[in-house]
Amino acid sequence: MSNKGHILAVDDTPANLQVIGETLRGAGYAVATAIDGERALKRLQHYQPDLILLDIQMPGIDGFETCRRLKAAPNTEHIPVIFITALSDTLNKVKGLQIGGVDYITKPFDCAELLARIQVHINLKKAQLQLIQDSKLSTLGELVAGIAHEVNNPINFIYGNLNYAAQYHQEILHLLELYERQYPDPPAAIVDWREQIDLSFLKQDYCDLLESMRTGTERIKGIVVSLRSFSKLDEAEWKPADLHEGLNDTLTLLSYRLQANSHRERIKIGKNYGDLPLIYCNPAQLNQVFMNLLINALEAIDSKYWHDRDNIKNNLEPPQLNISTRMEVNHGEKLVCIQIQDNGVGIETEIQGRIFEQFFTTKSTGKGTGLGLAIARQIVEKHEGILTCHSQLGQGSEFIVSLPAS
Ligand SMILES: Nc1ncnc2c1ncn2[C@@H]1O[C@H](COP(=O)(O)OP(=O)(O)OP(=O)(O)O)[C@@H](O)[C@H]1O
Numbered sequence: 226m227s228n229k230g231h232i233l234a235v236d237d238t239p240a241n242l243q244v245i246g247e248t249l250r251g252a253g254y255a256v257a258t259a260i261d262g263e264r265a266l267k268r269l270q271h272y273q274p275d276l277i278l279l280d281i282q283m284p285g286i287d288g289f290e291t292c293r294r295l296k297a298a299p300n301t302e303h304i305p306v307i308f309i310t311a312l313s314d315t316l317n318k319v320k321g322l323q324i325g326g327v328d329y330i331t332k333p334f335d336c337a338e339l340l341a342r343i344q345v346h347i348n349l350k351k352a353q354l355q356l357i358q359d360s361k362l363s364t365l366g367e368l369v370a371g372i373a374h375e376v377n378n379p380i381n382f383i384y385g386n387l388n389y390a391a392q393y394h395q396e397i398l399h400l401l402e403l404y405e406r407q408y409p410d411p412p413a414a415i416v417d418w419r420e421q422i423d424l425s426f427l428k429q430d431y432c433d434l435l436e437s438m439r440t441g442t443e444r445i446k447g448i449v450v451s452l453r454s455f456s457k458l459d460e461a462e463w464k465p466a467d468l469h470e471g472l473n474d475t476l477t478l479l480s481y482r483l484q485a486n487s488h489r490e491r492i493k494i495g496k497n498y499g500d501l502p503l504i505y506c507n508p509a510q511l512n513q514v515f516m517n518l519l520i521n522a523l524e525a526i527d528s529k530y531w532h533d534r535d536n537i538k539n540n541l542e543p544p545q546l547n548i549s550t551r552m553e554v555n556h557g558e559k560l561v562c563i564q565i566q567d568n569g570v571g572i573e574t575e576i577q578g579r580i581f582e583q584f585f586t587t588k589s590t591g592k593g594t595g596l597g598l599a600i601a602r603q604i605v606e607k608h609e610g611i612l613t614c615h616s617q618l619g620q621g622s623e624f625i626v627s628l629p630a631s
């Protein structure tokens with residue numbers, strides 16, 4: 226039967242656990258059990274169920290206290306808790322709901338009711354997460370669109386005026402030459418000033434300076450184009466698209482993060498692009514996937530060099546990020562694979578199974594929301610593809626997006 230979700234049941238009576246376990250498994254849930262609060266909390270350090278069924282009267286810390294601790298820990302606070310208990314008085318029910326339980330079921334319970342209530346809360350949670358993800362995506366899209374628009378206008382008038390600046394400069398120089406020709410022996414004040422400002426240097430430098438202003442504005446214009454194309458502001462959502470274009474745009478937007486800093490040299494980008502057909506997709510969303518994966522890779526590299534500030538002594542290899550694309554055939558189905566590989570900190574084996582979970586992050590509070598990979602996987606799955614990860618602690622990680630090519 227399909228797996229409808231993971232549930233942790235906590236009860237000190239083995240017979241109860243058995244009934245709950247059988248009921249839930251029969252309905253398609255994966256079930257883990259714990260026989261008291263402490264064990265449940267311990268289990269939850271490495272396991273993220275979609276919902277917890279919690280008995281109240283147990284030896285050691287009771288269900289209320291267990292719930293309080295769950296709600297106080299960042300990695301468990303978002304998991305819905307349903308109390309399931311023989312305590313049926315209103316006072317206890319209210320207390321359970323006040324300390325963060327989402328529902329309260331009294332024993333002996335009715336199996337159909339238990340299953341219905343569980344399903345309601347799992348659905349609610351899913352809807353809530355979807356809302357958060359949508360708003361995160363649309364906020365980002367709006368932000369990008371806003372910046373692109375705001376930067377576009379001023380940069381266009383700077384760029385436009387550069388032509389006039391060059392033209393006026395030429396005209397003034399020409400006037401100067403005419404003067405020099407007509408009046409080859411100017412008075413001392415003019416000669417002095419001409420020497421003081423080093424006229425021949427000034428003439429040349431003014432041209433160079435205009436040229437570098439032009440290069441700078443062209444670069445900014447390029448970034449604006451990437452921003453617009455990254456968020457695909459002006460285009461239909463689903464269409465055949467060149468994935469390399471999306472990767473390149475995303476890299477352009479991240480180029481400021483590649484630069485050398487006090488801990489490491491510039492991050493080298495190795496591109497190994499295969500021959501890919503156009504892929505029918507939602508390009509703005511896939512760009513979001515590339516962005517999340519690339520930012521993670523850059524952060525993993527940075528944290529390696531940050532934690533290993535003596536890297537010259539320890540001889541760390543230079544920071545490197547490789548992006549390769551290729552076609553593959555799997556069980557007769559044509560796939561495009563996009564591989565993003567870094568030589569950053571890598572991921573501990575114990576947490577590799579959890580990195581795609583919503584809100585799972587190892588970054589400090591305020592730095593990571595833990596939604597990057599969850600969103601990426603969701604988008605890839607919307608494209609009927611898969612997102613996988615291989616990693617070795619201290620060596621680096623690789624993430625592979627495989628999408629059907631048809
Ligand atoms: N390339 C990588 N190298 C090492 N660890 C990684 C890599 N990518 C992801 N991780 C681990 O997976 C966790 C979850 O990643 P995810 O992108 O979902 O969230 P986040 O980066 O912590 O926060 P954000 O919501 O800002 O992306 C990270 O906190 C990190 O521990």
Ligand SMILES: [Mg+2]
Binds near residue numbers: 517596
């Ligand atoms: Mg991330």
